Amino acid sequence: MTEWIWLNGDILPLGDAKISVEDRGFQFADGVYEVIRFYDGKLFTAPEHLARLKRSAEGIKIPPPLESTHLETEIEKLLGASGLQDGMIYLQLTRGVAPRDHVYGSMPPTLLFYARELPPVPEPGAGPGVKLISVEDQRWQRCWIKSIALLPNILAKNEVVAQGADEAVFIENGLVTECSTSNIFALLGPRLITHPVGPKVLPGITRELVLEIAPTLGLIVEERGLGLDELRQADEIFITSTTREIAWAARWNDHPIRTGRCGPITEKLQQAYRDKVRAATGSALTTA
Numbered sequence: 572m573t574e575w576i577w578l579n580g581d582i583l584p585l586g587d588a589k590i591s592v593e594d595r596g597f598q599f600a601d602g603v604y605e606v607i608r609f610y611d612g613k614l615f616t617a618p619e620h621l622a623r624l625k626r627s628a629e630g631i632k633i634p635p636p637l638e639s640t641h642l643e644t645e646i647e648k649l650l651g652a653s654g655l656q657d658g659m660i661y662l663q664l665t666r667g668v669a670p671r672d673h674v675y676g677s678m679p680p681t682l683l684f685y686a687r688e689l690p691p692v693p694e695p696g697a698g699p700g701v702k703l704i705s706v707e708d709q710r711w712q713r714c715w716i717k718s719i720a721l722l723p724n725i726l727a728k729n730e731v732v733a734q735g736a737d738e739a740v741f742i743e744n745g746l747v748t749e750c751s752t753s754n755i756f757a758l759l760g761p762r763l764i765t766h767p768v769g770p771k772v773l774p775g776i777t778r779e780l781v782l783e784i785a786p787t788l789g790l791i792v793e794e795r796g797l798g799l800d801e802l803r804q805a806d807e808i809f810i811t812s813t814t815r816e817i818a819w820a821a822r823w824n825d826h827p828i829r830t831g832r833c834g835p836i837t838e839k840l841q842q843a844y845r846d847k848v849r850a851a852t853g854s855a856l857t858t859a
């Protein structure tokens with residue numbers, strides 16, 4: 572099945588898309604990106620993702636080429652052309668093409684996005700649980716920008732995958748910040764704890780939804796850094812991202828987390844999250 576891409580206003584087969592070797596995204600990782608989920612052919616939380624894209628672009632001084640509602644319409648066109656039902660939109664915005672120079676002038680940005688199918692996530696409470704390994708956080712101080720410069724994340728992720736884990740958990744000054752491709756939460760009794768967004772944590776769209784749901788389940792939200800000792804004592808740990816939704820953690824370094832099964836509160840959060848997806852997209856949600 573042909574995969575389609577929207578590139579600077581044109582929709583064409585992904586394999587035919589061409590970008591200059593002097594695109595600053597290629598030479599300097601000078602750009603930002605977004606990943607937006609769609610269910611049953613309908614975008615989920617697109618305005619929130621596009622608002623974050625705008626903040627990321629402003630954070631590195633790239634003028635967004637399209638206004639958010641126009642961009643959403645263009646993404647819907649591409650999604651229609653793709654014929655896909657369940658998957659993600661990968662969107663990338665770079666500063667554009669110019670002779671290689673660290674100093675940037677003004678130039679038309681490069682904007683592209685394409686749709687890709689994703690396998691269904693496990694039913695609430697099901698699945699094998701993710702294995703986490705902690706690594707030192709060596710990233711920059713502007714992690715609120717969803718930058719395409721992801722080398723520290725990539726190196727950390729590959730280091731832990733080589734050890735049989737799924738996600739790297741970044742630790743800075745003894746505190747848990749976030750993971751290489753997700754946000755992280757711990758439950759200690761009725762308290763749900765996650766690091767505040769900002770220099771070291773991306774404002775995850777899934778994270779935000781979890782924080783909205785939590786009080787409706789009687790949880791007390793605390794946005795602060797988690798100490799390693801606290802994490803060892805946590806009743807439940809889970810990670811969140813657009814593609815994984817809410818994924819329960821089974822292992823933390825060499826230790827199983829409590830029972831080694833999905834905790835009851837994580838399962839309730841997963842159910843409530845899926846209710847939001849159903850309400851917003853009308854999807855019946857196929858699950859693994």
Ligand SMILES: Cc1ncc(COP(=O)(O)O)c(C=O)c1O
Pocket residue numbers: 606749750751752753754773774775776777778811812813814
């Ligand atoms: C470093 C990092 N933190 C958090 C997230 C989760 O963000 P979202 O829920 O918006 O997908 C991601 C997702 O890619 C990420 O790369």
